[in-house]
Amino acid sequence: MLERTRAILADLIAYPTVSSDSNLDLIAYAADLLKQSGADIRISQDPDGRKANLFASLGPGVDGGIVLSGHSDVVPVEGQEWTSEPFALREADGLLYGRGTCDMKGFIAACLAVAPVFAARDLARPVHFAFTYDEEVGCLGARTLIADLAEAGIRPSGVIIGEPTEMRIIEGHKGCFEYTTHFTGSGGHASIPDAGVNAIEYAVSYITRLLELREPLKARSPEGSPFTPPWTTLQAGAIVGGPARNVVASDCRVDWEMRPVTSADADFVKAEMRAFVDQVLRPAMHAVDPATDIVTHVIGEVEGLEPASHSEALAIARELTGRNEADVVSFGTEAGLFQKAGISAVVCGPGSIAQAHKPDEFISLDQLDQCLGMLERLADKVSR
Incomplete structure (x- = not known):
């Protein structure tokens, strides 16, 4: 599974989805992989049609699903001194280098790699994949996606935002x-x-x-x-x-x-x-x-993510990671938007925020492996 994740991540990094540019090719790639697992696909676009969100679902068409969410856009590389091509994955000493490896294509790659595992199970509740545009410039895509879900009557109950937290559970952050x-x-x-x-x-x-x-x-x-x-x-x-x-x-x-x-x-x-x-x-x-x-x-x-004492997403994250403690951070994510829409949210993903937005951005294979373990345990939890 780790090698499949690495291969998918290499493909994702090769799409230079800087926020100022289109992400349509990456979304098409991810949609194709999820279709191969039998997922139902929804696409919501920005007003210009140059960017899109992908929302894909596996399992029964009922309320109460779990969303695995990540943004597809990355920050620019201009003015940064990279020791290798930013949009070509490079591996060295157990680390994978490239723009977006930790923020946050590593999580997206892990989700896509595990999709066939979910597809092979008899799921008692749906698992959704949400990949958005323009998080780095105001979480614009997530707003469109959440509005689209509300209009379609799709009502998940929890979301795991896979921002780089070194697999720590984050229950709150500022707006x-x-x-x-x-x-x-x-x-x-x-x-x-x-x-x-x-x-x-x-x-x-x-x-x-x-x-x-x-x-x-x-x-x-x-x-x-x-x-x-x-x-x-x-x-x-x-x-x-x-x-x-x-x-x-x-x-x-x-x-x-x-x-x-x-x-x-x-x-x-x-x-x-x-x-x-x-x-x-x-x-x-x-x-x-x-x-x-x-x-x-x-x-x-x-909006910020407000810590909630009774949060299904927090309870699930604790069960899947084996961690009881939960922290807060000062950086922002899309989690508060989901929470405001009535979907409990938590932030937990592979990689370190200390590497995000920097030259020679990287994620470790160990972090990806931990993330895969969490997702595979989620498959066990939501199966009959």
Whole structure:
């Protein structure tokens, strides 16, 4: 089984499914393998038809199935120094190298390898495979997939998200809310800056106010918060604007994010920034030029995974892995979206998040073997 998984992983890595590009070839490949096991296939696409989710089902067509979920997209390799071709699997000393090996094509490969095992069993409840697009840029595919399942009346009861956790069970994580704020100013010559509205200067004021909210967010940290750090975080990741030093910039863009511990924190930040724009920044801009503006676009608002004392997914993961302890992490996954849709969720998969998004990303054969063991035990559990 491990060798079959390795071969499938090599095929998956060869598809350069960077989030900016199509994943259709990989989805077609995975769908073909699952069809060979007799799975029912559902495809849901993005609005442009360039990307797709795959949802495949084995077993009886009843409620209460278990979903094995992973995202098909990977982060870019540009600017990274790899010692081998990122989109060609390389093995050395028990490690498999390539973009996406741990995040998270290793888990997808294991699921595809074990599909014939599920197909050969007399399943008492369905097992579903969910492979999504655009997780890395806002969990866009998972939203489409979950909506498609609701419309079709497909009601699983639990999901295992196979993000790299070194097969530790993760019962909770922060949300990940991502935004782009555009500043439209009024350009002009730098010798008379007051005659224009410098979009960069207003962007700097916006960022300054945003980062001032860090302290009140620390004070709002819930007692006993298990996260590191225990409070909601804010970060400005990029600021882009202006053509030259002697030109009043007419355009600027700020990319920023927050990782809320609670939904109330997210509401607090959005309300504070909205008030700052409406009451301070925009009036000052309009006093010079009414055509100026500030507009914030939501890139993705991915809810966190809240630890639940009575979670079927958590109970199943404990049984399958033999681990009683469950942890929380600060990185985000699609798990919160499933949980919000009424599907209990847990994160547990092969590989280490420490390798994700880095050059020479790898997963160990031992981690893949542990994952295969978990999936084979799941086959035993859901069989009559």
